[in-house]
Structure formats: structure tokens, C-alpha cells
């Protein structure tokens with residue numbers, strides 16, 4: 622394994638030689654939640670950039686079903702699940718069927734019409750449900766602004782860190798492109814203090830940031846390899862760079878636009894709450 626420093630402030634992406642493993646972006650969004658690109662566009666763009674994009678839409682799996690059926694991509698079925706306490710968790714699964722089963726049986730009924738990133742599912746309920754699956758759990762953006770910050774509520778922090786939930790979490794996002802340098806430094810420090818391996822992700826919501834920060838698990842070249850590495854809690858090489866100001870501004874504007882639109886527009890709420898067994902041609906169109 623080459624010794625790439627885990628430096629969140631590093632502005633350089635170090636391009637990886639083939640033999641060292643594929644470059645994975647393990648956290649990003651499509652038009653199936655609050656992203657601006659449909660999964661087909663993400664696939665196209667990722668291929669051009671040499672990135673393997675694991676799609677993690679908020680409380681939604683239709684986009685993931687498209688991306689995981691792309692044979693040349695090393696990606697896993699995944700989702701970003703929000704809980705009632707307003708903390709989010711990224712779940713990676715081995716097979717799409719398992720993610721689908723989790724979504725249909727445990728999550729779909731908890732979605733909220735006007736919110737992409739809150740559900741009525743409690744943390745306790747989430748982790749109880751996960752005992753049925755072999756999902757790998759990552760804690761995203763631990764030092765995000767406002768309520769997403771794990772420090773925002775001491776009781777919630779105690780529930781997260783002081784209960785049986787914490788050992789179930791395999792990874793901490795040490796670097797997330799939507800956050801500031803300071804927040805990412807805290808994220809990396811936190812992962813180290815807690816003895817959890819750290820990930821670097823783009824959390825991309827628009828094409829500009831896709832693959833801005835990635836991880837490389839040495840020797841990982843297939844979906845099975847990636848799953849095995851995640852299950853074993855391998856510390857990947859992190860390839861992070863500070864997002865450009867323009868990219869961060871676009872993220873903020875996109876976030877405000879998408880979330881306000883969902884809050885205000887009944888037709889969009891209807892589409893967001895479309896039952897899983899119904900086709901959504903609007904968002905999956907090529």
C-alpha cells in the first residue's frame with residue numbers, strides 16, 4: 622500500500638495507477654433526491670473522469686438500481702438514510718436486493734412528503750432493522766453546519782456514541798467536499814480519535830463536484846473486492862481536495878433551491894412520495 626497522507630487540506634488529487642485499485646466516490650446524489658444529474662448522466666461523467674460512483678440518494682433507491690446495473694463500474698447498492706433525530710447514515714449493501722428489502726420493509730413508510738433529509742425513523746429503529754442485513758454503515762459529514770453536526774445536541778450525541786449504535790458504524794467521513802476545511806479537519810481528527818477508518822467523498826449534487834474527492838482501496842478492482850474491503854473496515858487511501866469556492870456556492874444554491882422547491886410544490890412532493898413499485902419516468906429518463 623502506498624503511503625498517501627490523510628490530509629484533508631491537500632489540494633492535489635493524486636492520480637492512481639491501475640494496479641493500485643479503482644477510484645471510488647462513495648457519496649453522491651442524483652435527481653432521484655436532491656441532485657441535479659440523473660443517474661445516466663452521472664455514469665457518463667464518471668466514466669470520463671475515471672471515477673466509480675456509488676450513488677447514495679436521500680431515502681431513495683431508484684437511482685442506485687440504475688447505477689448498480691452498470692457492469693463496468695465498481696459500485697455498491699447504497700443509500701443515505703435520515704433519522705427522526707436529524708442525523709444521517711450512509712448504508713452500503715452487498716446486493717441490490719438487500720437494499721431494496723431494507724427500503725421497502727423499513728424505510729419507505731417513514732418518508733416525509735416535504736423533506737428529502739428527515740424521516741420518522743428513529744436511530745434506534747434504524748439500527749434494529751439493520752440487524753437483519755450485512756450493511757456497512759458510514760457516518761457522513763459529522764461536523765456539518767447546524768443540526769447535522771453531531772455536537773448540535775448533547776443527548777443525541779450520547780445516543781450516537783454511548784450506545785450499541787456506535788460499534789455498528791464502520792466508517793466516518795473525514796472529508797466531505799460540501800464542508801469547510803475546518804470541518805473536515807475536525808472530521809479527520811474525530812475518525813482518528815474514535816479509531817474508525819476515514820473516507821473522503823464528494824457528496825456531489827452537481828456535475829462539477831463529482832469525483833472531486835475519492836478513496837482508493839489498494840488492490841480493489843471489482844464490486845466483490847470493494848465489499849470485502851468495506852466489511853473488513855480497511856482504511857483506504859483518501860484523495861481529497863478543497864472544493865473550489867464556485868463549486869461550494871453552487872452546492873449551497875442547489876441545496877436551497879431543491880429543498881425549498883420540495884417544501885413548496887405539491888406536484889414535486891407527489892413525485893417524491895411516488896410508491897417504490899411505480900415507475901418514475903421524469904427522473905430516470907436518459
Ligand SMILES: [Fe+2]
Nearest residue numbers: 648650701824
Ligand atoms: Fe449526502
